[in-house]
Amino acid sequence: MATERAWELVLARIESDLLNGTLKIGDHLPPERTLAAELDVGRSSVREAVRVLEVLGLVRIGTGSGPTAGAVVVSRPGGGMSALMRLQVAGRGFAVDDVVRTRVLLESSVAAELASAVQDLTDAHSLLEVMDRASPPEEFLALDAQFHYLLAEMSGNTVVAAVMAGLRGSIEGYVVDGARGFADWPAVASRLQGEHRGLLAAIEAGDAAGASALVAEHIRSYYRDSNLSVGSLDQSSARSRADVSRSHPNQHQR
Amino acid sequence: MATERAWELVLARIESDLLNGTLKIGDHLPPERTLAAELDVGRSSVREAVRVLEVLGLVRIGTGSGPTAGAVVVSRPGGGMSALMRLQVAGRGFAVDDVVRTRVLLESSVAAELASAVQDLTDAHSLLEVMDRASPPEEFLALDAQFHYLLAEMSGNTVVAAVMAGLRGSIEGYVVDGARGFADWPAVASRLQGEHRGLLAAIEAGDAAGASALVAEHIRSYYRDSNLSVGSLDQSSARSRADVSRSHPNQHQR
């Protein structure tokens, strides 16, 4: 086989350690210098591999010393999924429409599933109450994302939850830009809240088909009303969004 | 604002260039040394950013000189998706069951959608004919993956297609290991082919519900019959699978 690049060797070693249980969630990776020495590669190659793992949401990097320092194995697939999809959208590999359609697809299924199995929706209800008191669009939308994610999480499928987090994260900028376009934001927020409550009601009533349809229309209508189109948002969304490990907005040129 | 790490600055710049159209699919990124000088960072930081882009499937790296050398913007989300999910599975962040369940969810929807809209299934049929002549499980399964990917692609949703490619890729090793466990592989392959043909027939007949159910059972039964369980596969699957840049056979480009 082709000579493996050094950083791939590092990645292979870590993947192998994950598979055979040598590394578990919560464990620390060996320090970069140690890993480099063990695998007989340069530290820069180790760093490239670790960087990949960080972006993919497999490890959390901490500086300094102590228990929080170093690379710790975690599982935050949403971050990596979001970075991947956001960049694909930026590069026109993904159309925003397809992202939205996929959201509709997954969330419909999730809603139907939740409706079919009795669930405790207390958390969801309290989240909605918090949202009633959220005034700035950014704050409301952040809680909205949390609400939708909570439902996905309750479905018990971690993969679906992660994909949904990625889908939402990838178009976060477009969603916020869309909100700015509404003349009467409070009215929109109020309508969204009504739809949220209707959705929960349908789930509680065990109405799978209804819940499914409601959430689909809930998502579709927002994007429709905010006149989302990739072309019109290229410029306004050209600010940096490359902080792949977290989600606080950055500023950049152009 | 928090001091941005150097490699994030590089990533931000590239994302920005993608968003405003300065960089398009097919374009070359500036050489690493140039990019480093322009952004006033070290070359190693540029390399970390480029490495991330490579793994996420946004650029293809070529060595040497000429048109194929350097980092070229491409769109291969499946590769990144696959790497992400495979590592999450390895780290126990994703359960194999959830991956399979998500496959069922997506492929059911895709099948239903295809059945609702008339499609030209010629390619799918010829692929099945090639599969009839494939004897080794590995070869058959590679074509099988291609078959399922083809259907997803025909749905027209690039995001769904990419996610499905990732899902399948993430458990590729488990699928192959499962095939080895069958006493009478030819019989299994034959049964799978029958199911494939039944699925296409349902799609051609416009039977959305039927196609949906068939593909769901098709997927579920394979995993059920091959007795897939994460625990039993830890050791046998511990070989290296970190060649994240290798393109999948079922990767198509736009």
Place this chain on the structure above:
DNA sequence: GCTACTCTGTGGTCAGACCACAGGAGGTGT
């Protein structure tokens, strides 16, 4: 003309040197 060699630009890698940071060990004053 054709061939073979060399040049040049590109990524791939390593080694070493610093810096920034945060916990921990140990000393110091009360």
Place this chain on the structure above:
DNA sequence: ACACCTCCTGTGGTCTGACCACAGAGTAGC
């Protein structure tokens, strides 16, 4: 004893500079 403070140590973050490998382009020689 106790609380506080200081320095030490280990960790990631970054840069610099040096080579190597590779593949196309250019050029000299036949």
